[in-house]
Amino acid sequence: MALLALVCLYLGSPIASAVQFAVAVQRADPATLASRVDWSLLRPGIEARLTEIASTHLTGPPPAFLEELRSSLADRLASPEGLARVLAHHLPPEGGTGFGQAMRQAWPITPGLWQVSLASPHAPHQPVRLTLRLTDPLALQWAVVGVELPGRLGPWP
Numbered sequence: 202m203a204l205l206a207l208v209c210l211y212l213g214s215p216i217a218s219a220v221q222f223a224v225a226v227q228r229a230d231p232a233t234l235a236s237r238v239d240w241s242l243l244r245p246g247i248e249a250r251l252t253e254i255a256s257t258h259l260t261g262p263p264p265a266f267l268e269e270l271r272s273s274l275a276d277r278l279a280s281p282e283g284l285a286r287v288l289a290h291h292l293p294p295e296g297g298t299g300f301g302q303a304m305r306q307a308w309p310i311t312p313g314l315w316q317v318s319l320a321s322p323h324a325p326h327q328p329v330r331l332t333l334r335l336t337d338p339l340a341l342q343w344a345v346v347g348v349e350l351p352g353r354l355g356p357w358p
Contacts, residue, residue, distance in 0.1 A: 220304075221237060226289055229282070234284060237344060238284065242346040255267060255271060317331045331345050
């Protein structure tokens, strides 16, 4: 019975962490966001995705000013304030219908890496996909290490 309870706690923990992250986005709570995201893994993914987007529109290497712009934009997006701003309109509004309707899917990639998909009730077919990594197995603490936005931007590994 105790083993079953531990398994249930483990299976629910990435979902609970994703919901706590989404609530922090809704509230634009920088302290909670800072503690729920592994910025050292998220920022390089954002920068790589911006490079990929730019390369589809350029022939040859980008000019120096675009490199600086990409780096500056990645710095701004890879911050609690920047991430909250980008994600705010993709999640249910605070005090809205809640996360029972926002949760779309949750699945393990590996035992310590999960993806959780959340969407606003106003755009249910455009979910935000969060990749979470288990950072503290004893406390079942998870951190966001990747974000995939709906539409053209795609994943931030």
